Amino acid sequence: MKFYEYMGYELIEKIKNKELSIPELIESCFHRIEETEQILHSFVALSKEKALEKAKSLDKDLEQGKKIGQLYGLPLANKDLICVKGFPTTCSSKILQDYHPPYNAFVIGKLVEQEGAIHIGNTNMDEFAMGSSTENSCYGPTYNPWEISRVSGGSSGGAGASISSGQTILALGSDTGGSIRCPASFCGVVGLKPTYGRVSRYGLIAFANSLDQIGPITKCVYDSALMLEIMSGKDPLDSTSVDMKVDKYTEELSKPIEKKILGIPKEFFGEGVDNEVESAVRKAIDKLESLGAKTIDVSIPHLEYTVATYYLICMSEASSNLARYDGLRYGNMSDNLSGDVYDVFSRTRGERFGPEVRRRIYLGTYALSAGYYDMFYIKALKVRSLIKNDFVEAFNKCDSIVCPTMPLTAFKVGELIDDPLQMYIADVLTCPVNLAGIPALSIPCGFDSNGLPIGFQIIGDYFDEKGILNIGYQLEQELNIYRKMAPAAKGGK
């Protein structure tokens, strides 16, 4: 077995037992990247030298008996919108080319500085996290390791592909309407979107700030729980982060789930959900029942309005969040500086933002404009609270909700890029979770007839990451497909 075929927690044991050194692990990881990156294109920038340097220094510390943190030098791939001090962080956008943040995001401080993970590079994404396929990147798409003609999902497509191909052991993503769970589903890996406020957003470059949340993308549930334990908690620099005890998620995983009540929302199995997806998800539910969990029907009656609501809110917020990119303070300006300051701002933004980002800025600006604000933005906020209530009601009856993550498996590169509406509808099962602000986990539960992974979504009540990780872990162990590597990962082109 190659090192990259192991889970993170197994590698930690090997390092502790001196079966493996940290530099060996990092070397092998860059070797793996060299093997696969040409076809996958998961990364937008690598930090090989620094990573190897840190590996050596951690190794030395370890030999001298110093504490090196809980992550023992595991490689971490960072999504290209989480700030790493001095490292280019570009949101896969032309407008932030050569931008080197002068500070670390909260999560980088925790995982890398404090607990000894090694940042190996930044992964590809849809520009400013706007998309479900990673095709909207200024660097071009990331391909799916299971079948390279297909998308890796989005917007954290690079992260999903890097995990499923063994290029890294740990990855960070961000999820605004499904951006962690969609690539996790399409790439057959584990993706967790925590409760809004569980993880500090300080240093996460905003797309839609009332929806964004950082979360882990990993090979298995245990690694996800381990990362979340470290990343969670109150950060005084993020007012929306919540001061609430962080559970020992890893210690809760093996608890039996026989008393759990799982809610099955009929709307999540409706029209548009692929038959093979539905049947795989239903089979997984049967497995959970065989482990003793009970199932009941629940309803999220406002699901049909979620895509419209979600897009109104995220575009409105994006139109304001992305206003700062004018080329004046950082990033770059248009080469043509003629005219007044407004001409230069407009030209810079017109040239340097991609078409999807521009589309969302236009629509969001429109939705917030005088005369339309009440009709669109205010109405969307009202529907958002109805959707929230739907979930609150459902969680009065059940512990967690189970359903598909995506209504379909990975589609072909280029298949939906000219049909933005179809692309938006693909978020229908993930974005209600962001509107409600609750946590959700996606784990692989099987494959369709093309051999493409199918994602199983477990949605939890506010701050019940413990509960969904527990169910996810039990299902993962029962299904026992989590060690299956994507074909691209086997070295085949």
Added chain:
Amino acid sequence: MSSQKNEVVIGLEVHIQLTNLKTKLFCSCSNNYRGAEPNSYVCPICIGLPGSLPAINKKAIEFATRLAIALNGNINESIYFFRKNYFYPDMSKNFQISQYNKAGGKAFADGGQITIKLNSHKKDIILNRIHLEEDPARLVHKGSIATSPYTLVDYNRSGVCLIEIVTEPVISSPEEAREFLKQLKSIVQYSEISNLDYEGSVRVDANISIRGHERSEVKNINSFREVERALRHEIVRQKNLLKRGKLLAQETRHWDDKRRITISLRTKEFEADYRYFPEQDLVPIEIDDEFIQKVKDELPEMPRERSIRLRRDYNLSEFDSDNLVLDKDIADFYEDGVNSDASFGPDEYKQFCNWLMNDVSRWLNEQNKTINDTKLHPHQIVDLIKYINEGKITTKIAKTIIKDMMEGFSISEILEKKGKKRISDEKLLNKFGNEVIEENPNIVKDCRKNPKAIEALIGRVMAKTRGQADPHITRAIMLELLKELGIIT
């Protein structure tokens, strides 16, 4: 309300920096940016770097609460912020974090008032609201905006806490506006939230109309002093247009303080749409009654209460006490002074007030200084009053030495420096003494009954010598002369 022809209607939006805060509104950079190297007081938050988030300065909430209480406004239970979206090079994020009282938003506090007095008429200027917001960066031009080949941006000011006070359109003249701002400045000073004497700490927008006609909004009035000027100009401009039968347009105008005119910036149809919407990076701050009570209990004495107390404690007139309390530092100076000498009574209280409000204040105004900018110490005014009352100097001389006292010199030092050395030549003083006795038979007569009348004679000698006579020797000589004349024994 009277419906006079050409009745003027003015509403003010006053932005003041809370200069007494240590840090900016949403980050921990120093608030005290004045004089600092450009772009040295900045961090990812106040220059709006990608990924940074605002975190509220709790002290700013306390300061705003203080002001809201002092202005008698209604503080909202839940404080939240809105984004005001517009592109401008002084904006680090191209939106300003502010508060809004529409679109589901609420101001920091609603209502309130300031009572002004003009020509002994009292009037309540009703406030619409107060709210908090962040200051944009400072644009620096070489020379004037029009001729500068470039614009420099200094983000040291970016994110400094502003509080905006919005009046109802109830101000009827530039003089009322002036009085309103005077009182506001005083209340801000007493609340210990800001020093509005700092350059750039105040910016005013004014809505002006002639009743029945469209209003204009004059922006960019950068000091309280300019407000009255800008209002006067704008009223004349509007009235002249009406006189010529023209229609007034609803428009935004810019106050050009160099040329002292207002210039049209844009008309109504080109008004910016700020797309206000909630700032979700900040969670609502709950303000409970307990907090308000605590701030109230700790609130320093306000000018109005102080004026009442000064009237009572020092027997001052309402006019005097109202004027005296306007500047807290002056009022503190006053109380320090009059309380430092046990011999002082109502006459001296009044004298001290007069010196302070006339000669000292006039000098400060001329120099554009505050009392704390000078080295003047209250005991110098105490000495001055004693010198006068003891006849050592005349009021006329006293007036001439005030300037030097501002530099911190004592009266005796000044008199000496001015070449006003004491005359201790007994022969010479004898001569002056005899002259004074001859010239003032009535006072001399008075000396028979009133032992204090001798002071008046000594005073006359002092006057003749322009205060240079040695008071001790003069006294001895006068006693001797009066004894010789058999006036006293």
